[in-house]
Amino acid sequence: MVASVRSSRFAVLSLGLFTLGSSLVAQEQSDYYRIETYELPKGVNFEASGLAVTGDGKLAVALRKGEVWIEGKDGFRLFASGMHEILGLAWHDGALYATQRAEVTKLRDTDGDGKADEYLTASTGWGVSGAYHEYAYGPVFDAQGNLYTSLNSSMGKTWKGAGDEGVHPLWRGWVVRMTPQGKLEPWCAGFRSPCGIGQDADGEIFVTDQQGNWMPTTPLFHIRKGAYFSHAESIPDAMRPESPVKIAAKQPDGTLTVAEAMKTVQGYCPPAVWLPYVKMGQSGTGIVCDKSGGKFGPFEKQLFLGEFVLSGVNRVFLEKVGGEFQGACFPFVEGLQCAALALTTLPDGSLVVGESNRGWNSKGNRPFGLQQIVWTKKTPLEVQKMELMKSGFRFTFTLPVDKASLGKLTGQSYTYPFQSKYGGEELDAKPLQISDAKLSDDGLVLEVTVANLREGYVHEFELPGLKAKDGSPLWHRMAYYTLNRLKE
Template sequence: MAAETWSDICDYSKLPLPSGIDPQIGALGLLPNGNIIAAFHRGEVMVLEGGKWKLWASGLHEPLGMHVENDGSIVVVQRAELTKISDTDANGVADTYQSLSSGWGMTGNYHEFAFGAAKAPDGDFYVALGTGSNNGGTRPEIRGAWNDAGGITHESTKPTWTGKREKSLPRMFARVPYRGFVIKINPKSGEITPVASGLRTPHGVHVNEAGELFINDNQGDWLGSSKLYKIEQGKFYGHADSLIWMDGWDRGTPSELAGEELDKLRTKSLCFLPQGDLANSPTQILTLPEDGFGPYGGDLIMGEMNQARLVRFLPDEVNGKDQGAVMKFMEHPELGMGNAKLALAADDTIYVGKTHLSWAGDQGIVALKYNSTPHLAIDKIEMTKSGFRVTLNEAADATDIAVKAVRYGLHYHKKYGSPKVDETSLGTKSINVDEAVIEFDFASEMVPKQIYDITLTGVKSDELGKLIEPRFFYTAHEVYTK
């Protein structure tokens, strides 16, 4: 029988947890022998073997990502450094902790997270550094040089007995080196190379087999909604304060500039991840294997902290520019929130490590195993000059297909998030079905700089039943000109 819900095609299970520790997961991976290795919030690293947890390493400071090497060693990004941990005598307990780099700035602000570590084809590692929050201020001792652009000195930001400060920091700030940047670290020399700036809370850091770097960022100031980026060297991606580290910057506090001015400097995202409708707080990114996961093989997916789902990205190219659509993936009713860290097993199981870090979320590790039950799914989404072309994995019955669609914009401003701007319902002029391809044209012209929220109704197949996920969100930075 064909599947019609996500719970029909993925099997959910919970893994046992070690006792006596905070079971929030900061990093997750699979060792070469297939055993799960997890770094917990308070710094323990443990291995699950034969259903039992064994302490492998300890003493880490807020680990938030790892890469497992072929020899079973791990490279972990902590709040303060990138660390390689090894079991050199193969006795099942790590004995070597090697600091690969600790060259980024820290003010002691609670929000200065460090995410990663994604390995580049040349063997270097990418680490993405979050900005600080003005809710937390700075500490008297900092690491790295302070940038006093706009007259905001370190002295003026220190805590006071009254709680008042001489100068106000931007809502999210980057006053020490590389905050708001993705950096590249040479593990042999420890040398840091800045890659790109303009990030706020870049949780997901991923390199695909082609060597392309993808990062997602969380909604906030200068982000009307969360976003997914394909990162290019030297680009600025929109969150203002890290601009103070540009060579020759002399324009004061970047967040005081008009959005129109900052817009001229930034590189656009691949797509938005609409707040509330899809992803409030996107997390780790993975590429599914080409030879697994049925119609989803090769797709980019990511975790989501605040809703019981993962998220799937479908790329498109318009006028030579990359953009695309996002939609729900593995929205299992038992999954819950806090889906921060992902690890992919050879049997098409996605292990999901959960955390909350004092926000909405959860704890522990669960498994979602793709069970290959046949079902109808969207395989590809392409913009056309007057609408969209959607390709399915099986021919569709054209009888009852309809399209529900709206479009809207988002503000680019220093306020937190954005409402939907000029939300407009769209009527369809035509719907054509040719086997597995559904092509529909709107009655009005396509408009750039819009998010298209589209739901296909009545889509079904004689063989595979109804479409398992009919709604997608397409970010149209570009549209075709006639």
């Protein structure tokens, strides 16, 4: 089996690049979403660490080692070079913006020769000490033109010549905002490795972090001024007078669960969604929102998240309860040729994934790459959205479900430790007390009554082997809802 090749810019993708559980799973996935692989410039380590679409619809790709390439009729062409570890790219107001370790750089081609001749600093001012993990990600622009950058915690030895920055690099583990007037503002704190930063359909900003200290598994955070998301390395800067984050100088470590910390730790904001470890991947990365108007299937306005270790893409549905975001995550596409790092969408609605295996192992046998996920126009039977009710959950499906296929639902709920220890197991797990499940007459909505809903817990469901009325099987049976607030 090979992926369809729509133009010369795509190479053939063989089944050998898939790392799926079986060829049956691969075939089912390809029925709905086809993976195509770009032909890349020969002799270039094309570690695609940032993606953007220019004003005329061309794909721009940032490489980790400091270059930006733009796709043309004859393949990719070098646009800019000489930068330091780019981990993000955006198109804004007629220019490309590349996020380097120490700054966000505005790139323009002013003479029309196809190469950038203007490199301007658009944002800077955070600490860089030479520590290995001092990455910077982004940028994201809001409607007012403010530029947001997410900054990795230092996590490592500093350079001897860093001076004061070596003692305490400023705003590490924060999201910072640069105003159009050139003022850098600390915005929110408590991150470990906020590798993905993106926006929903309404312009709200979200960040993925990665499992490790203070992060029991991959979270998806809703970014807002003054929020604090638990990683203690950012606490010293929260004590500065210009900090909008108001928290205590010390926090409990290993004595609380996340559910308990939500009630007792000053300023702590839980993630909108937890992605359970291994079940939904191990390291979340890039974020993109489907704003294609249906060109990418039945998931318009939902978020898609890159997954590094398992080389795939996951899907997130969000809703507001009590004025705050929470929601559900679902598996989506797996079997990419290596780790997913950056995501963007093209004007035709397809999703592009930038890939690199640098630094950490992942499924797949390629060191880097660039792939495109294309909807085949065949709609899978999936949970389109999962909403909280006062008495349980409402599942809405993409296709009508055959009532004869509705069997027993099972599930559990669990929380995580609030601790500096690396990662964290599922705690206080209890089976869901499911007393009723009613399918609507049209087969599109399933309402499930659960007696033991718990705030601060992930509610995990394994759906039965449902079938659509046309006989199509349910593509993914697992669903995970992060319940931070109950419906009143």
